Amino acid sequence: MEVVTSPKCSTTSHADGACSTASIWQDVLAQAVAGELVAVLNYTSLAEICEDPDEVADALEHAESERGHARAFTAEGKNLGIEVPINVTAKYWKRLRTAFLRQIDARDFIGCLIIQEVMLESFAVASYKRVGQVAPGSLGGTFAAIAAEEEEHIDHALSILRAARALDVKGFDHKVHELHIEVMGILAQMFAREDGDGHCELCHAACVKQSLPVVGLTSSELRGASLQHYLRTLDMLGLPGEMTLAWAAQLPV
Amino acid sequence: MPLDFALIAHQESWRAAADVLAVLRGPGRAPIPDVDLKDIFPWFPPRAVCHIDHRSVLGHSVHGIYIDSFIPPDRLGFEHRRENIGRVRDAAACAIKAGARIVSLGGFSSILIEGDSDLLPEKGETVFTTGNTLTVAFVVQGVKKMCALQGRDMAEATLLIVGATGDVGSGCARCLAPLVNRVILNARNIDRLRSLAEELSTGGATVDIATDLQQLSMQADIVICVASLESPSLLLGRLGPNAIICDAGYPKNLSPDDVLEGCTVFFGGLGQSLGGMRFEPDVHRVLHRHPFPNVGQGCVMEGMVLALERRFEPFSQGRGLITPERVQEIESIAARHGIHLAPLYNARGPIEEVTCETEGLADEHQVAGAG
Numbered sequence: 147m148e149v150v151t152s153p154k155c156s157t158t159s160h161a162d163g164a165c166s167t168a169s170i171w172q173d174v175l176a177q178a179v180a181g182e183l184v185a186v187l188n189y190t191s192l193a194e195i196c197e198d199p200d201e202v203a204d205a206l207e208h209a210e211s212e213r214g215h216a217r218a219f220t221a222e223g224k225n226l227g228i229e230v231p232i233n234v235t236a237k238y239w240k241r242l243r244t245a246f247l248r249q250i251d252a253r254d255f256i257g258c259l260i261i262q263e264v265m266l267e268s269f270a271v272a273s274y275k276r277v278g279q280v281a282p283g284s285l286g287g288t289f290a291a292i293a294a295e296e297e298e299h300i301d302h303a304l305s306i307l308r309a310a311r312a313l314d315v316k317g318f319d320h321k322v323h324e325l326h327i328e329v330m331g332i333l334a335q336m337f338a339r340e341d342g343d344g345h346c347e348l349c350h351a352a353c354v355k356q357s358l359p360v361v362g363l364t365s366s367e368l369r370g371a372s373l374q375h376y377l378r379t380l381d382m383l384g385l386p387g388e389m390t391l392a393w394a395a396q397l398p399v
Numbered sequence: 400m401p402l403d404f405a406l407i408a409h410q411e412s413w414r415a416a417a418d419v420l421a422v423l424r425g426p427g428r429a430p431i432p433d434v435d436l437k438d439i440f441p442w443f444p445p446r447a448v449c450h451i452d453h454r455s456v457l458g459h460s461v462h463g464i465y466i467d468s469f470i471p472p473d474r475l476g477f478e479h480r481r482e483n484i485g486r487v488r489d490a491a492a493c494a495i496k497a498g499a500r501i502v503s504l505g506g507f508s509s510i511l512i513e514g515d516s517d518l519l520p521e522k523g524e525t526v527f528t529t530g531n532t533l534t535v536a537f538v539v540q541g542v543k544k545m546c547a548l549q550g551r552d553m554a555e556a557t558l559l560i561v562g563a564t565g566d567v568g569s570g571c572a573r574c575l576a577p578l579v580n581r582v583i584l585n586a587r588n589i590d591r592l593r594s595l596a597e598e599l600s601t602g603g604a605t606v607d608i609a610t611d612l613q614q615l616s617m618q619a620d621i622v623i624c625v626a627s628l629e630s631p632s633l634l635l636g637r638l639g640p641n642a643i644i645c646d647a648g649y650p651k652n653l654s655p656d657d658v659l660e661g662c663t664v665f666f667g668g669l670g671q672s673l674g675g676m677r678f679e680p681d682v683h684r685v686l687h688r689h690p691f692p693n694v695g696q697g698c699v700m701e702g703m704v705l706a707l708e709r710r711f712e713p714f715s716q717g718r719g720l721i722t723p724e725r726v727q728e729i730e731s732i733a734a735r736h737g738i739h740l741a742p743l744y745n746a747r748g749p750i751e752e753v754t755c756e757t758e759g760l761a762d763e764h765q766v767a768g769a770g
Contacts, residue, residue, distance in 0.1 A: 339435060370442030377444050387446030387493060388464070392680070394443065395423035399435040
């Protein structure tokens with residue numbers, strides 16, 4: 147995939163820094179857009195298995211919100227004069243979507259929430275926050291604002307999940323662990339120092355992780371911050387910290 | 400199961416951190432490469448690593464948890480103080496949430512909070528102790544024992560305390576000043592040094608103070624090093640012949656290989672439980688890095704001792720409040736439950752013969768050395 151730049155790069159003053167690092171932001175935005183669009187698909191699928199009309203409406207509202215995020219990221223790319231590629235079937239995202247669809251097939255509403263709201267959103271919120279701190283101009287503002295939005299809508303899901311756990315602590319924790327092994331395992335591979343599994347199918351050339359320090363990021367801090375956010379979310383659900391620590395320690399590196 | 404106590408500590412080296420994670424990863428997974436370990440470890444939010452059952456020789460047990468604050472071993476310096484206080488606060492919140500009745504603050508955790516317990520989060524029913532009184536007890540006992548082993552007359556000795564104005568340092572000074580010929584107090588803060596010297600002098604002790612460690616070190620027969628020295632050679636290379644050096648810092652980094660012939664280094668502040676402990680998951684071989692079983696830092700053992708005694712109270716709080724009477728009190732409580740001074744050793748290994756009682760301790764009961 148090529149980096150597509152426009153003449154804007156040489157004329158837009160606020161984004162001068164961003165333009166010089168356009169290929170990096172292109173790859174970062176490509177991951178963000180893929181994540182948001184997979185979330186759109188996930189929430190749309192979720193709406194199909196919800197029995198409560200309010201939950202259906204919630205899921206569709208979330209899908210629309212995630213669609214808005216994808217649009218905002220794409221627009222930021224355009225501001226920088228880059229075209230953000232869209233590929234929701236890129237390797238890791240495809241595996242994550244497949245894991246989610248397995249819960250849909252089982253009509254497991256709670257399993258779906260665990261994957262989307264606890265696991266994927268943890269990584270999104272923590273990563274967006276870090277990117278928001280270093281990305282120039284409106285790009286940074288957009289990442290920060292979307293991180294805040296994602297964080298806001300997690301509260302409702304957490305209250306549902308806490309109630310589910312209260313009904314069957316052992317069964318709930320077992321389910322989280324099973325999903326952790328699959329979904330967090332994929333995310334851990336995605337965020338690993340090196341792409342052991344080959345190209346992610348989103349970066350326009352070589353893996354962007356090695357280039358992130360150029361824009362003030364590192365793959366290790368994105369991985370660490372995401373893992374921390376995830377563990378804190380599990381804490382909020384009431385899962386024992388020593389158990390989730392062991393789970394985190396067992397993730398692939 | 401009710402939680403009688405919690406211990407808050409951190410790993411003293413990356414090797415120790417790697418070993419803890421290796422246990423948590425389990426035998427079927429390759430260890431985390433060092434480079435990834437240093438990336439991942441600092442991001443872990445403080446949380447329990449293992450459960451501990453501690454048995455008294457009187458027969459009853461207490462149950463607790465070990466909470467790691469995940470302070471990176473290479474970020475223990477003063478410049479990271481603010482960040483580390485945040486970690487200890489989070490670890491304290493973890494102990495409170497778990498319902499621990501008493502919490503011991505090991506290693507840097509106690510150093511960070513001993514000056515201002517208001518830094519702790521809302522505590523509810525949970526009480527906190529720095530654990531420093533039992534550390535002082537074991538340091539003092541160790542110095543006395545080493546002097547006795549070497550046939551030294553303490554009444555003739557000059558004692559140098561490095562890090563004298565801290566909680567442990569000042570406690571050691573108060574306990575030992577009446578027993579030695581002369582005390583040299585070393586620390587960075589001259590005002591605090593003067594204040595402590597005045598207090599000890601009023602009690603009849605002969606006291607000198609020095610902010611420069613090397614100024615008076617040659618005159619010392621006994622050295623208690625409470626602060627972990629960044630450059631141990633600055634001290635160890637400038638001691639008189641036949642000096643006894645108690646390394647009571649954390650991490651312990653004074654090596655017998657660095658001292659002059661005739662000097663003796665030993666690790667101080669460590670206790671040993673005759674009742675024993677059990678860890679789940681079994682991290683004892685990782686946390687336990689002593690040549691004897693059931694050995695731990697006095698500061699972390701204090702919370703367990705108080706839990707065994709059902710005295711859920713902030714026994715050690717604040718800085719500079721440790722008196723010989725309080726030291727004697729915690730010593731008596733610890734002894735009642737079978738917790739005594741650990742056999743003396745240093746980086747090379749044991750430096751005294753162990754007793755039959757110590758040798759016979761069941762291997763299944765081990766105690767953490769962290770903190």
